Amino acid sequence: MKEIRYILKYGIMALLPVMLVMLSATSCERRPLEDDELPLAALIPVKIDWSKSGIDVASHNGGSGVHRVSLRFYPKDSKQPVFDLYLEGNVTEGQIAVPVGVYSVIVFNESVDDKGYWEGKVNFTDVNSYMDFAANAVPYDVATREQQFPFYQPQTGEKLINEPLNLASWCLDEFRVTEKMVPVSYGQQKASFLSADENDMFYALTHITMRALVRPLIVTAQVKNLVSAQTNYFAMRGLASKVYMASGLTTQTPSTHLFTLNGRQYMQGGKDGTTSKTFLCFGRTLAPESYKLAADVLFVTGELYNPTPPLRFDVTDQVILDYHNRLTIKVDISYELPYVEGGIGVDEWDNEDKVITLE
DSSP: OOOOOOOOOSOHHHHHHHHHHHHHHTOSSOOOOOGGGOOSEEEEEEEEEOTTTTOOTTOOGGGOSOSEEEEEEEESSTTSOOEEEEEESOSSEEEEEEESEEEEEEEEESOTTOHHHHTTTEEEEOTTOTTTOEEEEOBOOHHHHHHHOTTBOOOTTOOBBOOOOOOEEEEEEEEEEOTTHHHHHTTSSOGGGSOHHHHHHHTGGGOEEOEESSEEEEEEEEEETGGGEEEEEEEEEEEOSEEETTTOOBOSOOEEEEEEEEEEEEOTTSSOEEEEEEEEEOOOOSSSOOOEEEEEEEETTSOBOOOSSOOEEEOHHHHHTTGGGOSOEEEEEEEEOOOOOOOOOHHHHHTOOOOBOOO
8 A cells, every 4th residue: 555644734633633544544453443433534535637737747857846745724714723735756646634624725736844945946925824825936136146147237126036946736715524524535434425515525636637837938039140149148027926826816016037048059151040048937917917028148259239229129919929828938039139250358357347227
């Protein structure tokens, strides 16, 4: 029998039902449970469909994959504590021991307590409120920004954020575990012992389809005289920095991602080509929406390109286009650089003190 660890987090009263279940499951003596021996929790089956989550559950490379699944229970009785149960090892199906009661439930990958995993990428707020529980992109470190994007001057009040990690969720506003479910879950009563509504509740967590809260965004630039560029610095403005775990809605908090384009493909002749960047984001904000790209280009000579007008692109329509029918957001732009030859000298780097504001 597969071993599944069930973890309840807050208080002895919350832990008691699961402890009883675990003691029963690990007993060496195999005999039917008597009615008066049954725990105060039902073994509830769980099945999870990850096909729409944007996460490859089998992969743990580069922050992808799923190490465990949290099922966070919010008792309707406000006197009872919020608690988590986990699926580990097998993150697509299993059983969890849920105490008798009425709950709202949020299911998501990993755990709010995995601070080492989320550190520097995502933080969670209002974790004990079903409606307000949210994931937030961590602000970009000022010192890191000044080092990695030396030509970028943020606007007053502009919020710069880090790329989040993959995150998906599912919710159920009302989930009821009744006393009659307990003997049925242990095979002491037939399924017909339950009412139709209880039977639906018993299997409610076998219909979980995870929803992507984070989306890949691909920026592809077609550049004339791409060979002239040492580095293509970009800022993407307008994307969300906060998403609610239950509803999947973002807030009207437009933020900015900083990145460089990489991975060049040159056309015949070796001067023109394409370059791109893929990064994760929380996606669109609420209306009114505005998404803009701004670029700084550092030539191979070490000089900063200062064109008139500057390289600015309104990509609002592209971000919105077909958003509900695909997980990936695709943005395509094109621009032209003058042809420049040369290399970067040490003295040129030491004397570089130009700063440009991306408007």
